[in-house]
Amino acid sequence: MDDDELIAAIAGGDGDDTALRELFSRHAPWLAARLRKALPPDDVEDVLQETFIAVWQNAKTYQPRGTPAAWLWVIARNQAAMLLRKRGQPPVPLPGDVTEETGKSADPAEAVLARAELAAATQALSGADRHAEREVWRLLYVEDRPVAEVAQLTGVPEGTVKSRAHRARRLLRAALHVSHTAEGGTR
């Protein structure tokens, strides 16, 4: 059985615990290795435990797209963040997108698609006439500053900041939609 089928088995009716066991034996090792880069061994064990319990409880929410590894990693990362937050500890930076390092467990087509979308999106905001939107985008979303501060830095009223942000989002959405239909994919 492949991973998608295992997760479906876990999600179905009574819940197939032997499927969870198989999923654990396939994925726990690499998940542990990734988590270990940022967390001590005890925490890694706790996070892994909570991750697979969450998998058991939430298998129904998984949509089979051939990315079970990515799904597992997202759950693990969330569990790690929750664990640290519960303890009142500051969040630790965890390795990001699972496609970069776990090569063979990620779908190469998926990676290509992601990169194409990113390229299209950047294209949407490039060009001299988009300078204002690009500026607002960078300050507001990349650097995570509040609207008031962005208005001050760019020397325009808050209302203008907001409408520029709105335009930027519209442009990106259009670019992503085009790239989707160009690739023929449906989400």
Next chain:
Amino acid sequence: MNIELSEITRRFGRNVAVDGVTLDVGPGVLGLLGPNGAGKTSLLRMLATILPPSSGNLTLLDRDPTKPADRREIRRRLGYLPQHLGYYPSFTVVEFVEYFALLKEVPPHLVPKAVAAAVEKVDLGPKAKAKLRTLSGGMLRRVGIAQAIVNEPQLLLFDEPTAGLDPEQRVAFRALIRDLGQTATVVVSTHLVEDVGAACSEVALMSDGKVVFRGTPEELIARGEAGQGVGDAPLERGYSAILGAARSTS
């Protein structure tokens, strides 16, 4: 000393099943060998507090099993696998092990983890939610072993535990009891001599209700070489030498 027996005797009518046994056992694995009818099962039942001695003194885990409160404390720290263990056919593996964890008064919040650990330890994880009626004889025996270890007992009593297990499972069982014997007292009653050699730090040989030999497996082998034992393996020769000597003197 987890087990202290002093002149323990058990009679059933006119039959003397256990005849004046004196034995002290500490942590480790004790193999109880002997032919059928030697009194091994009766002795084990007395250690399991389900059969009182007709006479003599019995102290288990520094407690007196004739006192109800002490007996309860002993039983909380006891694991027992009888020779014939019946099963509830409609129970699953986990339900069966959990039932006895509850009867042994394992604190309820610790029960799920204790049950999972016990089931994994006997390699029945993949069958955890299977109904007992669907399991083979060897698997059922392993379920029995799991319920015996679920409360992390200090005193473990196994009566013919390897019956029905294939050689690979027997090896796994011996490894398990060696592991358990690090901290607990494990008594394994068996008529299979090879079970004893691999896992036991000490051996006691019973014949006609009496303990006729107590020592290490090596000492038993030595007796085989000295006496006129028969058998294919050194331990078997020791076993038959001592039994022969015991029968000729009785």
Next chain:
Amino acid sequence: MTAPDDVNLDRVWTNVAAEVWRRRPGRAERTATRLLRSPGLARALLTTPSLLGPWLIGSTVVLAIGALVQLGSDQPLVWLIAPAVAAVGIAYAYGPGIDPAWELACSCAVSDRLVLLTRAVVVFAVNAVLGMVASLVTLGTTAGTHTAQLTFGWLIPMTAVCALTLAVAVVVKSAAAGAGAGVAAWLVVVLGRSALASTASTPGPSPVPSASAGLAAAVTDPNLYLPYLAVAACCAAVVYYITRPQRGVQ
């Protein structure tokens, strides 16, 4: 990627399995645990064979048939059936005759005597309630001086029959033997007492048809109440004696 050496994946899996395999007790069990102050005793109670769904349904059906016949033909039947149904339920509640893992259960911390008492009391109570419901439903059919006895008087012989059943089942180690003995004894008493009633003339008004009054003499004759209770007490004493810890498993 392989797991790091300092991360114990087996331990992680055991903890996951503990959560995945855990059994969540229902409301009945949680209530029983609170009332009995023992999770093991509550679980033992709720796994009593004669308290499980199919059994209870069967008992209800039998009593319902009796009640329907009584309603239809004015022939009192509930008083006859209820003690027999209860006796069979008691026989299949406890003990070496019915519990395949009984020897093991005796070595557990929760006392087997306590399990016996709890199960017997609850089975009796459940059957008494079922019988009373059937009786109340058919109240209109038993008119006259014997109403109270026919409606509730069977509770006293039921106690005796159940106690006898339990005693036989425990002594003989067979649930079937206990059930057979209890039902047979009840029939003997009913037929014997009614034979006595028809040979001697019973003074006093009896608007109930004389045939059924004679047959029901086993519950309507107040002279029998004390003997019933005496039998119940004796049998209870026998059970108490047989289950004493000093006797043990034999």
